[in-house]
Amino acid sequence: xxxxGRAGQYLALLCYLVFLAxxxxxxLSTSLKSPQELGSIDPTWLPRHPSLDNFREAFATQPxxxxxxxxxxxxxxxxxxxxxxAVPAAYALVRYRSRVGxxxxxxxxxxxxxxxxxxIIPLFLLLKNAHLVDSRAGLVVVYVVWxxxxxxxxxxxxxxxxxxxxEEAAAVDGAGRLRTLRSVVxxxxxxxxxxxxxxxxxxxxxxxxxALVLLKTPEKQTMSVILTRFLGAEGxxxxxxxxxxxxxxxxxxxxxxxxxxxxxxGGMLAGAVKG
Amino acid sequence: MRARVRVRARxxxxxxxxxxxxxxxxxxxxxxxxxxxxxxxxxxxxxESIAAxxxxxxxxxxxxxxxxxxxxxxSWDTVHDQLLTSFEGGEAPDVIHDDASDLxxxxxxxxxxxxRGLLPERLRSDIPARxxxxxxxxxxxxxxxxxxxxxxxxxxxxxxxxxSGVRVPTAQHPWTWDEFERAARRMTVRGGKRYGVVWxxxxxxxxxxxxxxxxxxxxFTKERTDDGVKNRLRFEGRDSxxxxxxxRQVNQDRTAPRSGLGMGGSDTLxxxxxxxxxxxxxxxxxxxxxxxxxxxGFEWTVLPMPRGxxxxxxxxxxxxxxxxxxxxxxxxxxxxxxIAYMTEPAHMAELAKGDWILPTGRTAxxxxxxxxxxxxxxxxxxxxxxxxxxxxxxxRGYAEWSDKVATPAFQRxxxxxxxxxxxxxxxxxxxxxxxxxxxx
Numbered sequence: 001x002x003x004x005g006r007a008g009q010y011l012a013l014l015c016y017l018v019f020l021a022x023x024x025x026x027x028l029s030t031s032l033k034s035p036q037e038l039g040s041i042d043p044t045w046l047p048r049h050p051s052l053d054n055f056r057e058a059f060a061t062q063p064x065x066x067x068x069x070x071x072x073x074x075x076x077x078x079x080x081x082x083x084x085x086a087v088p089a090a091y092a093l094v095r096y097r098s099r100v101g102x103x104x105x106x107x108x109x110x111x112x113x114x115x116x117x118x119x120i121i122p123l124f125l126l127l128k129n130a131h132l133v134d135s136r137a138g139l140v141v142v143y144v145v146w147x148x149x150x151x152x153x154x155x156x157x158x159x160x161x162x163x164x165x166x167e168e169a170a171a172v173d174g175a176g177r178l179r180t181l182r183s184v185v186x187x188x189x190x191x192x193x194x195x196x197x198x199x200x201x202x203x204x205x206x207x208x209x210x211a212l213v214l215l216k217t218p219e220k221q222t223m224s225v226i227l228t229r230f231l232g233a234e235g236x237x238x239x240x241x242x243x244x245x246x247x248x249x250x251x252x253x254x255x256x257x258x259x260x261x262x263x264x265x266g267g268m269l270a271g272a273v274k275g
Numbered sequence: 276m277r278a279r280v281r282v283r284a285r286x287x288x289x290x291x292x293x294x295x296x297x298x299x300x301x302x303x304x305x306x307x308x309x310x311x312x313x314x315x316x317x318x319x320x321x322x323e324s325i326a327a328x329x330x331x332x333x334x335x336x337x338x339x340x341x342x343x344x345x346x347x348x349x350s351w352d353t354v355h356d357q358l359l360t361s362f363e364g365g366e367a368p369d370v371i372h373d374d375a376s377d378l379x380x381x382x383x384x385x386x387x388x389x390x391r392g393l394l395p396e397r398l399r400s401d402i403p404a405r406x407x408x409x410x411x412x413x414x415x416x417x418x419x420x421x422x423x424x425x426x427x428x429x430x431x432x433x434x435x436x437x438x439s440g441v442r443v444p445t446a447q448h449p450w451t452w453d454e455f456e457r458a459a460r461r462m463t464v465r466g467g468k469r470y471g472v473v474w475x476x477x478x479x480x481x482x483x484x485x486x487x488x489x490x491x492x493x494x495f496t497k498e499r500t501d502d503g504v505k506n507r508l509r510f511e512g513r514d515s516x517x518x519x520x521x522x523r524q525v526n527q528d529r530t531a532p533r534s535g536l537g538m539g540g541s542d543t544l545x546x547x548x549x550x551x552x553x554x555x556x557x558x559x560x561x562x563x564x565x566x567x568x569x570x571x572g573f574e575w576t577v578l579p580m581p582r583g584x585x586x587x588x589x590x591x592x593x594x595x596x597x598x599x600x601x602x603x604x605x606x607x608x609x610x611x612x613x614i615a616y617m618t619e620p621a622h623m624a625e626l627a628k629g630d631w632i633l634p635t636g637r638t639a640x641x642x643x644x645x646x647x648x649x650x651x652x653x654x655x656x657x658x659x660x661x662x663x664x665x666x667x668x669x670x671r672g673y674a675e676w677s678d679k680v681a682t683p684a685f686q687r688x689x690x691x692x693x694x695x696x697x698x699x700x701x702x703x704x705x706x707x708x709x710x711x712x713x714x715x
Binding site: 035036038039040041042057060061117120121124125128133134209212213216217218221225228229230231232233234235236237238239 | 314318320321322325345346347348350351352353356357360361363364365366368374477478481539540541544545546548549551558560561564567568569570571
């Protein structure tokens with residue numbers, strides 16, 4: 001490739017990176033600015049006098065650490081359960097083609113079409129009868145149900161990509177269905193699993209409406225709900241502490257992604273090149 | 276070796292799952308020992324206000340053995356959805372902090388307790404009758420205690436105001452709208468260098484409706500019919516005078532910037548501090564943000580909103596914050612006692628101070644923490660007698676009218692995209708169809 005073309009590619013890539021990073025950089029910059037700087041008519045990219053006061057105030061006024069732990073518990077549990085159910089279900093749907101499989105696929109699509117507001121009151125009543133309102137376990141159940149269809153949908157594609165001949169070879173060697181799933185299919189599904197785990201975790205971590213409606217006790221509320229407490233009536237906002245709390249709320253998703261992305265990329269690349 | 280690692284990994288995963296699930300267990304408070312526990316859903320959001328609320332709850336819990344209160348934090352942004360779901364699900368908090376505009380639908384929906392007969396005489400007589408009007412509906416039932424309220428005021432750059440040479444208005448002698456228009460012209464520097472005023476109209480309906488009272492308008496009227504009293508819409512003459520003025524300032528006089536029409540209150544502050552805008556009409560509580568964010572040396576003052584030229588045209592509509600009791604609460608009397616405690620004059624003043632707004636009680640208004648010169652508190656106190664129930668309160672279907680009809684219609688009007696008669700037609704003809712659905 002010509003050097004000019006290469007430079008153009010890098011420039012385009014850089015522009016894209018700036019576009020992606022802008023909200024995060026702005027959020028971080030806002031979180032480090034003083035109230036006076038936030039009230040300035042000439043906003044600056046970088047804070048003139050960076051300070052952690054907004055973080056201190058955010059921690060002092062709202063239970064951020066406890067709500068982050070709640071989010072971690074709920075998102076972690078929901079992800080674990082959803083993926084544990086989705087893996088064998090996706091395998092069965094792909095490998096055992098039947099009318100049930102088609103119906104299940106249809107159900108997956110239909111279930112994604114219901115808006116939150118339509119299901120929230122019936123869901124609330126169901127959970128109330130099961131004594132799961134105002135309980136993190138209830139929220140986990142909701143997140144599992146909400147995430148499962150899309151997790152299944154995602155994993156089906158990955159299962160389909162695993163060559164059937166590998167399973168047949170395992171069967172020839174005497175492996176049963178479970179053993180084949182565990183020792184042959186699962187390792188090959190690693191990138192798909194990582195992607196599904198990430199999707200499931202980030203969705204549950206960021207989810208707001210169900211958490212808002214289902215959790216009443218302050219000690220159980222999740223991070224996304226706590227963030228709204230920095231907002232007042234008619235558009236008033238405690239901007240500095242809100243930005244600081246939002247930075248903290250973004251961190252786990254970023255860390256989680258950073259930890260898993262190598263695995264994701266590695267898994268995707270595995271076997272792509274011969275030799 | 277590898278097998279051992281695998282076993283350990285599985286063990287760790289199982290342990291993690293067990294820990295995660297075990298920690299998900301529900302909690303809840305038991306009243307087995309005869310103690311009543313009330314949930315108090317509070318919308319306090321400023322640091323001082325949250326601290327004041329929590330301190331009062333802690334004091335109550337210390338002095339009341341049989342009725343304990345649990346503080347539940349809510350948010351203004353989501354209060355309606357959260358309450359509606361919990362009412363429908365029978366899990367509503369016992370004591371509910373909200374504002375009077377939200378009460379109408381909940382009251383008519385049968386979700387709130389009628390507080391007549393549950394509140395002490397001391398409280399009933401301390402809050403003016405005109406303020407009780409804002410929570411009285413559905414055949415004279417009282418659905419909340421209006422305990423805090425905030426007028427709209429003008430926050431002005433003191434230096435620009437003094438330099439303009441205009442008469443400085445006081446709460447006793449506010450500007451008329453004509454004087455305000457002239458003052459805005461005097462403070463404007465042509466070419467967009469400085470505007471006399473900026474109208475933050477991201478949410479135009481509430482202020483347009485509430486300020487219409489100041490020229491003797493109403494927008495919402497009542498009509499007695501054979502089928503009972505019905506809500507009607509009207510937008511003519513005195514109802515539209517302030518809206519016409521705002522449009523004139525933005526589109527003809529150019530004493531107000533067009534960009535302000537898309538702003539929320541907070542968005543206007545940088546321009547105020549930089550001297551780009553001389554005056555900003557804002558809710559009384561915005562003084563806290565001004566005090567916190569103003570650069571060193573910035574001098575500001577609080578002025579009352581202008582009034583109409585006619586007799587009695589000096590009032591503005593307000594939507595008070597309220598404390599209500601859920602109708603499903605098994606402890607309505609205890610909940611009302613807690614509300615009475617929270618609205619004792621000293622406590623009401625503490626809550627108002629924390630939120631930078633006005634208490635509704637006559638005694639609390641005299642509290643030295645409220646009735647002082649600093650940060651414009653006294654202007655607000657003097658304005659308290661001019662505050663009336665917003666015409667929108669008690670009107671079923673107001674929220675839908677506001678969202679679907681009035682917000683886009685006012686926005687187009689202020690942008691000069693539609694004529695006055697066009698706005699009137701949208702508000703009244705299209706709007707009446709919505710109101711009629713709620714009063715069949």
